[in-house]
Amino acid sequence: MMEKYQIIVLAIAIATFTGLNIVYRKSQKQKAQQIPDEQELHRILLEEVLFYQKLDAAEQESFRERIHHFLQLVRITPVRNLKITKTDKVLVAAAGIIPLFRFKNWMYNNLNEVLIYPDRFAADYSLDGDDRNVLGMVGDGAMHRTMILSLPSLRAGFVINSTGNTAIHEFVHLLDKSDGATDGIPEEILQHENVKPWIHLMHEYIREIREREITDINPYGATNEAEFFAVVSEYFFQRPERLQEMHPELYQLLDSAFNRTQ
Structure with missing residues (x-):
């Protein structure tokens, strides 16, 4: 009797697994169809x-x-x-x-x-x-x-000659957040020796933006350290040549962070 019961349970389990597997494969196929x-x-x-x-x-x-x-x-x-x-x-x-x-x-x-x-x-x-x-x-x-x-805003960020990109901005916030703190210090990608220079330069730029000594960087970047990092990262990816020309030290630190292969 016990063996018969175990066989029934096993059959139900196999049928359930098969059904779930079919549903899973169908959902995966439907999901894949959404990808070009x-x-x-x-x-x-x-x-x-x-x-x-x-x-x-x-x-x-x-x-x-x-x-x-x-x-x-x-x-x-x-x-x-x-x-x-x-x-x-x-x-x-x-x-x-x-x-x-x-x-x-x-x-x-x-x-x-x-x-x-x-x-x-x-x-x-x-x-x-x-x-x-x-x-x-x-x-x-x-x-x-x-x-x-x-x-x-998603679409506007990818228009040729766009000066900003909201989607990149938000993903940079996620990157900043990955070390446990959204504080404008991307410790996951910033080399240890560049942390202090980055902090010093960031605070210097925030002050200058607030005093309107810098006009080519979105003033929203002076809101706080996290927004500064996101704003200048937009600039770095949208118009790197312009950033390098206008702010070579800032460009160098960002380039060292984002373009080192790991």
Whole structure:
């Protein structure tokens, strides 16, 4: 009797596992279908992402692999029946890959989902009311491991000659946060010998921006140390030649941080 019971239990377990496995494979297939194929992905990146255009063929292949990996791990979810395209998803992934591209084995371990809003939103994540002035945000509390981006700002950041990129800005915040503190000191990527020079230079720049001695850096960077790091990182990735010309010491420290291979 016991053997018969064990056989029945085993049969039920096998059937359950088989059913779950079918559902899993179907969900994975549906998920994969949301990712552009290799040719389409290459076309989108060539048309939309200047950073990708400047890479050689081998680096472009690596970038595409990182895009696929990102899209398999991170959900990108439109809200309020917003329609987003494959290109929009690729832009989100590209914004995440760009700051980490030279770090071959790195991925965001503090992000599960990116919510795409139809427009600006309030600091409490609301799309209603008159105080909707936020373009992007890394969530906290109940929204931990979640990023929010407005669709217009996501697209605007990849327009040729754009001076800012909200999505890159928010991913830099995640990178900053990965060492346990969002404090503008990216200890995970900044060499130990550069920490003190970075802190000194950062505070000097914040003071000068507040005193309006510097006008080519977004003044939002003077809000605090975390915003300074995110703002100048946008500048570094959007217009590196200009940053090098205008602020060579700042450029050198950022280049040393973001472009060292690990």
